[in-house]
Amino acid sequence: MISGIITTLLLLLFVGLWAWAWQPRLRSSFEATARLAVEDGVPAGEQITGNQGRKDA
Numbered sequence: 001m002i003s004g005i006i007t008t009l010l011l012l013l014f015v016g017l018w019a020w021a022w023q024p025r026l027r028s029s030f031e032a033t034a035r036l037a038v039e040d041g042v043p044a045g046e047q048i049t050g051n052q053g054r055k056d057a
Contacts, residue, residue: 021030 020026
């Protein structure tokens with residue numbers, strides 16, 4: 001009996017989180033967060049070499 005209640009609550013929690021994550025108003029925030037892994041703050045076509053870009057040099 002108790003395991004059925006826990007399973008139902010966990011299923012409802014999962015569905016609620018899934019519905020929240022797929023809200024259209026959150027899409028731009030999630031996309032910006034996903035791009036953080038590949039963006040390093042250096043504009044495209046430029047590379048930091050040697051002491052270039054270091055503040056203490």
